[in-house]
Amino acid sequence: MKRITVLLADDHMIVREGFRKLLELEDDLDVVGEAQDGRKAVAMAIGLHPDVILMDIAMPRLNGIEATRQILKAIPEAKILILSAHNDDAYVRSANESGAMGFLLKQSSGRNVCTAVRKVYRGETFFSTAVAIRLRRLSQQSTNNTAPVNNRISKLTSRETEVLQMIAEGKANKETAADLGISVKTVEKHRGSLMRKLDIHDTASLTRYAISSGIIENRVQLTII
Numbered sequence: 001m002k003r004i005t006v007l008l009a010d011d012h013m014i015v016r017e018g019f020r021k022l023l024e025l026e027d028d029l030d031v032v033g034e035a036q037d038g039r040k041a042v043a044m045a046i047g048l049h050p051d052v053i054l055m056d057i058a059m060p061r062l063n064g065i066e067a068t069r070q071i072l073k074a075i076p077e078a079k080i081l082i083l084s085a086h087n088d089d090a091y092v093r094s095a096n097e098s099g100a101m102g103f104l105l106k107q108s109s110g111r112n113v114c115t116a117v118r119k120v121y122r123g124e125t126f127f128s129t130a131v132a133i134r135l136r137r138l139s140q141q142s143t144n145n146t147a148p149v150n151n152r153i154s155k156l157t158s159r160e161t162e163v164l165q166m167i168a169e170g171k172a173n174k175e176t177a178a179d180l181g182i183s184v185k186t187v188e189k190h191r192g193s194l195m196r197k198l199d200i201h202d203t204a205s206l207t208r209y210a211i212s213s214g215i216i217e218n219r220v221q222l223t224i225i
Contacts (some may be wrong), residue, residue, distance in 0.1 A: 002028070003030040003149070005050040006053070006117060007031075007041070008020060008031055008034045008035070008054050009038070009044075009054065009055045009067065010035075011037060011059045019031075019113070022110045023113070026115060029114065029117060037059050038059045038064060039067070041053070041062075045078060046074050051079065052120050053078060053079070054081050055080050055081065055100070058084070062165070064082060065215070066098075066165070068082070068099060069158065081100065081120060082095040084185055092138065097199065101126070102116055102125050104218065112195045140174075157190075158191055163176060163194060164209075167207070175210040
């Protein structure tokens with residue numbers, strides 16, 4: 001029997017351990033790696049070429065949506081299933097536009113998780129019911145032009161998106177430069193560019209935009225839910 005290899009990407013160890021135990025109870029599923037941040041997820045995906053990647057959205061260093069884009073740019077045939085505790089419009093829209101083949105809520109049953117992995121491996125899409133409903137509504141709104149479509153984020157380069165995430169995480173330019181392996185001057189250049197493209201000119205507003213666009217999760221909200 002062909003075993004489906006899976007890469008887990010989530011910044012919470014307990015979540016990764018839970019998914020690993022769940023998946024490895026199945027005879028045809030095999031977890032071959034775990035990544036605790038988006039940057040490592042990209043590197044491991046390129047190095048391991050797993051059959052399916054389970055990708056959390058909210059991760060440090062690089063969020064799951066941008067990690068998905070970078071993986072698909074390097075490996076167009078990669079099959080990625082997004083994971084999230086939330087199904088807000090911003091997350092659903094961003095995940096769908098990233099090229100992921102599905103969106104699975106973390107509240108899903110173990111059976112649904114395994115079914116989703118197998119379907120995505122076969123080239124099918126899989127969306128949790130609540131996510132599928134939101135996608136249909138968003139698609140209808142777009143067709144009817146009944147809601148404004150925020151496409152400003154699509155104008156940002158991959159590097160600008162990374163810088164935006166780090167700004168929203170409260171990192172200074174020097175820390176961002178060290179993390180990305182670029183100069184402080186280059187960080188400042190990217191920061192200025194994304195502010196012009198988004199027409200946002202202060203850190204607090206950039207942070208709110210990053211949250212509303214699904215680039216980072218609102219951790220305060222997470223602790224309340």
